[in-house]
Amino acid sequence: MREFAGYDLPLLGLGVYQNDDAKPACLAALKHGYRHIDSARYYGNEAQVGEAVRESGIPREQVFITTKLTNEDHGYDSALAAVDQSLKRFGFEYIDFILIHSAMSDKERRLATWRALIEAKKQGKVKAIGVSNYGVKHLEEIREAGLETPAINQIELQPLCQQKEIVDYSKKHNIFIEAYTPLMRGQWDVPAITEAAKKYNKTPAQILVRWSLQRGFAPLPKSANPERVVQNADVFDFEIDADDMASINALDRGKAGQITWNPVDVD
Known part of the structure; x- marks a missing residue:
């Protein structure tokens, strides 16, 4: 858990990107202990997430729901309208977290959206x-404008792409890091990861989730397979030792290691 504004953020979340039928995965996640679901307007499944929360029987206040504004939502009035649209789609009275999905507009519109x-x-x-996919430049825009600091920056973060400059800046300014693509989209045929999986009798995916948690991030592993959703959360009965953490940490290739769109350098 990580405390925000007097309540706790469950560090392990379920990502629902590219899941056109998100409800089964969400129901499995909620049944087996997940209390954090990461959606977005772009994903087109906010309504399914809302249905899953209601059908789960878990009190709304015990489930942490995130969504994100699209690039087309940038601007003051359009952003406010987007918030209302997402509330209606989820069927909620409030949303726990709303992020700006990326910085892909311009400084004026980014700041208007943030306001x-x-x-x-x-x-x-x-x-x-x-925010999400914000580089140091974009975070600095908010600070220089004297506006409220983002509580979270959600970025691609996995062993090959550790985004150290953004992570260091965020820690300095008390911006928590959420890690998307923590499972490297299955591209984990790397000795440091596969050997750790054998050593701890875990899957490579479980090693990656555990690595992210031990680094102090909030990983958002995505799967549409209910069994895999449950398996990815089975990471609290072991700890990766210091030597193995160092071996995985050493895999960082910076921008060359990115797997997804990762638009942190846009103007």
Whole structure:
């Protein structure tokens, strides 16, 4: 858990990107202990996530729900309208976290969008606000404007792409890091990972989730397979030792190691 604004963020979340039928995975996740689901307007499955939360029988206040504004939502009025649309799709009275999905517009529109999220938070429509795919430059824009600091920056973060400059900046300014693509989209045929999996009698995916947790990040492993969703969360009965952590940490290739879009350098 990580405390935000007086309540706790469950560090392990379920990602639902590219899942057109997200409800089965969400129901399996909630049944087996997940309390954090990461969606986005772009994913087109906010309604399914909302249905799963209601059908799970778990009180709404015990489930942490994230969504993200698309690039087309940038701008003050359009961002506020997008928040209302997402609330309607989820069928919720509030959303726990809303992020700006990326910095792919311009400084003026980014800041206007951020001001809109601050207003949505004041209105009680969202509990906390953050960003995604923001580089140091974009985070600095917010700081220099004297606006509220994002609570979270969600970025691609896995052993081959550790984004050290952004992580260091975020730690300095108390911005928590969520890690998307933590499972490397299955591209884990790397000795440091496969050998650790054998040593700890775990899957490579479980090693990657555990590595992310031990680094202090909030990993968001994605799977549409309910059995895999449950398996990915079976990571709390072991710890990767210091030598193995160092071996995995040494895999970093910077930008060359990125697997997905990772637009942290956009102007």
